[in-house]
Amino acid sequence: MITLTNGYEGSLLSGIPHNIHDEMKALEATGTKGMLIIAGAPPGVNLLDPRQSKPALDAGFERAKAEAPKIQAFWPEASVYRRAPGAVSRR
Numbered sequence: 001m002i003t004l005t006n007g008y009e010g011s012l013l014s015g016i017p018h019n020i021h022d023e024m025k026a027l028e029a030t031g032t033k034g035m036l037i038i039a040g041a042p043p044g045v046n047l048l049d050p051r052q053s054k055p056a057l058d059a060g061f062e063r064a065k066a067e068a069p070k071i072q073a074f075w076p077e078a079s080v081y082r083r084a085p086g087a088v089s090r091r
């Protein structure tokens with residue numbers, strides 16, 4: 001599960017507080033193994049300001065590269081890189 005916040009702090013886009021850790025516990029109580037990544041918003045970037053989309057996307061791309069090895073270790077059968085025909089890679 002990837003989320004921007006822990007449900008109480010930071011950018012709350014829904015206006016409905018929720019405890020993401022409780023949600024993970026409920027998921028795992030069903031026997032499903034879960035991994036939580038709280039991405040957070042880039043410092044000084046307002047995610048609701050369209051003019052700041054590029055810095056937010058760039059920060060997200062860098063964060064994704066940092067998290068990818070952890071996700072691959074957690075979910076090894078998904079580590080085969082598949083790209084849709086015609087998709088462009090930013091590598």
